[in-house]
Amino acid sequence: MATLRQFEYLVTVVDTGSFTRAAELLHVTQPALSHQVRALERDAGGPLLERLPRSVRLTPMGRAMLPHARAALADAERARSAARQASGLECGELQLATVYSASLGVLPPALRAWRRDHGGVRVHLFEHRHGAELEASMAAGQADIAVGPAPSDWDGPVHELGVEEFVVVLPPDDPLADGAKDVELPLLADRGWVHYSPENGLAEVLDQACARAGFQARAAVRTEQTAAAPMLAAAGLGPALVPANIIPKQFGGTLLRPDPPVQRTLAAYTRSSPDPLTAAFVDTLARKAAVFPDHVRRRIVG
Numbered sequence: 001m002a003t004l005r006q007f008e009y010l011v012t013v014v015d016t017g018s019f020t021r022a023a024e025l026l027h028v029t030q031p032a033l034s035h036q037v038r039a040l041e042r043d044a045g046g047p048l049l050e051r052l053p054r055s056v057r058l059t060p061m062g063r064a065m066l067p068h069a070r071a072a073l074a075d076a077e078r079a080r081s082a083a084r085q086a087s088g089l090e091c092g093e094l095q096l097a098t099v100y101s102a103s104l105g106v107l108p109p110a111l112r113a114w115r116r117d118h119g120g121v122r123v124h125l126f127e128h129r130h131g132a133e134l135e136a137s138m139a140a141g142q143a144d145i146a147v148g149p150a151p152s153d154w155d156g157p158v159h160e161l162g163v164e165e166f167v168v169v170l171p172p173d174d175p176l177a178d179g180a181k182d183v184e185l186p187l188l189a190d191r192g193w194v195h196y197s198p199e200n201g202l203a204e205v206l207d208q209a210c211a212r213a214g215f216q217a218r219a220a221v222r223t224e225q226t227a228a229a230p231m232l233a234a235a236g237l238g239p240a241l242v243p244a245n246i247i248p249k250q251f252g253g254t255l256l257r258p259d260p261p262v263q264r265t266l267a268a269y270t271r272s273s274p275d276p277l278t279a280a281f282v283d284t285l286a287r288k289a290a291v292f293p294d295h296v297r298r299r300i301v302g
Helices: 004-016 019-026 030-044 060-087 100-104 107-117 131-139 201-212 228-234 276-288 294-300
Strands: 049-051 056-058 092-099 121-128 145-149 158-170 182-184 192-196 218-223 240-243 254-259 263-269
Touching: 004 019, 004 030, 004 049, 004 056, 004 060, 019 030, 056 060, 092 100, 092 131, 092 276, 100 107, 100 121, 107 121, 107 276, 121 131, 131 145, 131 201, 145 276, 158 228, 158 276, 158 294, 192 201, 192 228, 192 240, 201 240, 218 228, 228 240, 254 294, 263 276
Parallel strands: 092 121, 092 145, 182 254, 192 218
Antiparallel strands: 049 056, 145 263, 158 240, 158 254, 158 263
16 A cells, blocks of 8 residues: 655656655665565556656556646545644644533633644533543543543543532522521421432432432422522422522522531543644643632531
8 A cells, every 4th residue: 555655756857857865855775665565566566757867757547647646646635734733732723531520510701722832723522421431432432532430540641620618509598597507407408309310320329429318309390401409499399409609609509518528529530641733731720620619608507
């Protein structure tokens, strides 16, 4: 099969009109150059060049191949240029996989900063319902980087972003909202909860937190949309346990910190050492990701 190097040799011989001059320009020996051209001719099925005493001349087969050889070399150069630009953070595409809750709360400030600093780089976002689903898709090669709950058993690099706090959301007129900042979950054992669909990883977080508190959460309503849970809880349908970072600044519901706290570590992880583009995004995440935003911290921490 013809190689780009063989195409480069053919084009250089034609452009210089000489095997000797072409060998000098390519920094190879003339026998090595001749050997590669002969290999290309064998692959093509016939002679491409007519060797004359003082020059070379394309055969009909050579004239047919030459424009395709030039096009292949041009395409290769464009590919190299695109890679160099991407490594220089000028353009390209970053493929990012995450979970629903992270795309609501953690990522927007980081993506805003990334867009400001690297506007020529497109971001392709893949969203998943569960951390295990995210990890499996990342292992299968879906994206360049994953952002979500820290994986428990991962062979590649893992960059911890911080500890995600969960809050209990209640309506503003709830009796437990009278000046308190914390709530013991057993006090909510008899209530119907704003729960998540079983496929949503936050359903598991709620069930495990309630199990540690000695009861099973009874669902008053289940939602597939992570963003809907705090709104339904504030409307009085039942308490909800939600990541603090998805709470908007002008949220009217009551926020209480569960006692003991419910937390999980968030991380960005890759299959291998990050390329320059991915490494730059990890750096942006480290600086800008809203793992525990200040406007929520002020409301639930004394």
